[in-house]
Amino acid sequence: MAHSKRPDGYETAQANRHQVLRWLNRFGGLTTSQLSRLVWPDMSSGQRMAQRTIHALKKGGLVIRRQLPNGGSTYVLSERGSRLLRELGVTTASARGQRDLKFEKPMHRFICNEFAIDRHLEGLRIWTEFEIQRQQAPTPRITVGRHRKIPDLITQANDVYLSWVEVENAYKSQSRLLELVTVADRLLGPRDGFEIRSKHAEGFFTNMVFVASNLSRLIAVSRCFSVAFEKHLISWDIARDIELVAVSMTERLRWSGTVGTVTLETFLIAVEQYTDIQKVLLDEFPEPPPRLEDLSSWTLWKHCVSLFEEDTVEELCNEFELDTASPDALKSLPDNKIDCIDRNQMLAYLRDRLVWRDADVGLNTEFLQQCMNWYSQQDPDSSS
Template sequence: MKNTTFPSAALPATILADDTLSTPLDKRVIGERNRTDVLTWLARFGWLTGRMVASLVWADAAQAHAMARRTLRNLADDKLIIMRAMPSGGAAYLLSAKGARLLSEQTGMTAESGNALALGNPVHRACSNWYLIRAVQQGYDIVTEHEIATERGPCRVLRGKQADGLVVAADGACIWLECEHSAKSRPERHKTVALVQECLDSDQQVEIAPGFWLARLAVVATNEQALRWMSASFMDANRGGLLRDSQVASVDVCLLPISKSLVPGDPVDGNMWWDVVVPALAG
């Protein structure tokens, strides 16, 4: 049987369709977009681990961690990010000066090098980061602890308190994040109680900044003892008549274990009134 071949000019145009020819270009475009996304999240959070990057940029991908590692390695090779060893192992990734300049040029956003950035308490920051990452995955806007600390958020201080992050709904309603890793002093716990007393479940919505208003507070603890201390302050304030039941009910709680290597455990969500105070009073 004679083998007949056709010159490409004789082929139908659909054989050389855009889907075939553009695949490599599409992959390059997607790759560049992912690189920009990584740089953007590093600018917003200050620092992130590889797992955090994977959860933000490749949340639904089967090979999320592998893709994050490959992209972070390439960005480091291009001197766009800095890798810094963490005290308990693993690494944190931060923007380099070159990466900050590139991001500013590409997106117009304010970006700064993380070269001089202190990591602070890594477990406390990881608690905030992971809670906010979960909110991003659920479709919410966020304001990170780093953005608040560097005055790039809607506000830095409200009633003497600085938020550990904000979860923002489409209408501007904000959940104020309070992360607990170790027992805070009684005066510091009282500041959190006072914030709820003055700003939540009141006759008027308290505006954080134009277009942003305080709707709820979330206490996120990495361990039961830290959550117990904060819960006790809310219970005492309720018993003493400083907080109404409805105000305590405007406080969410989340037990979010964080390992020494900054990997989160399974979160346990609840409500300060219904899941903490009411059972304690009943007992």
């Protein structure tokens, strides 16, 4: 008697179970919510599918449920689950499974994992924190002092361009932040990026990403880099290759994704503008905050000029018949000429490009405004 063929549903379920096991092996523990994003990203029933699959794997002794300190559960591979993966050809699966894994810093691990999943869903190749710790990733050999520095995540775009990702969730001393400055210099200093050739991947590290759920952590990073630039410890050119990414993660480890992204270059330019305008405000108004309308025409003009594009500068210099076409030449206009410039036009120009709130100025993007608000509230001499 011929054996009947198993239904397609069985094969699909089996494939899903194997895929879940593979992801657990790569991440070192995942929740059903994270698994639903990885295995069933486009299905409204993804969470239910993940729960059903985990239930079957747990019943078969292939995964182990682990309680998290912050509440909730995560799942790791059992010895039996790892053994099955090895039979399927996954050589990175540990013979002991993942039963000995510790989750001492769940917030950090969860931000790493969720951000990695986001990048994966964007089409990037990823190496997780767990893989990096197990030396299963194309990790550069960068030593600062006696310690080798490793990233929290690595991503790759177009099979070439690699990014070093740092998750900054907890306080770091100034000395530890300076170590990251050294890493950035060695990683991004070479013109074509830091080349790496390993059995895991080949490519060039051309980008460094700082991720945090607390804006004060990103501000601390930016301050440290700002000091390094001022002291010429590293080249300003690398600022455009460093990203500051704010993400949302609750204390109960609920992920809401990326809040905003800005390059370090953009942020520090905004800080410089903020500082320059603050100096003028303190000179003109002993008791800030003033309104934008309260500034003198000369002050309005000065800040307009600082924001003009090169073509606008050249056009206005020709209009005023100035000998040289430069921002400094425009700022040096005599008072009688500045008084002839339409104040309403200057006000409108600045409002379009600046956020003015209680003497706090940032570029006109919501996330950068949040960064600037944080920056203005911090003690410049503090590393926090």
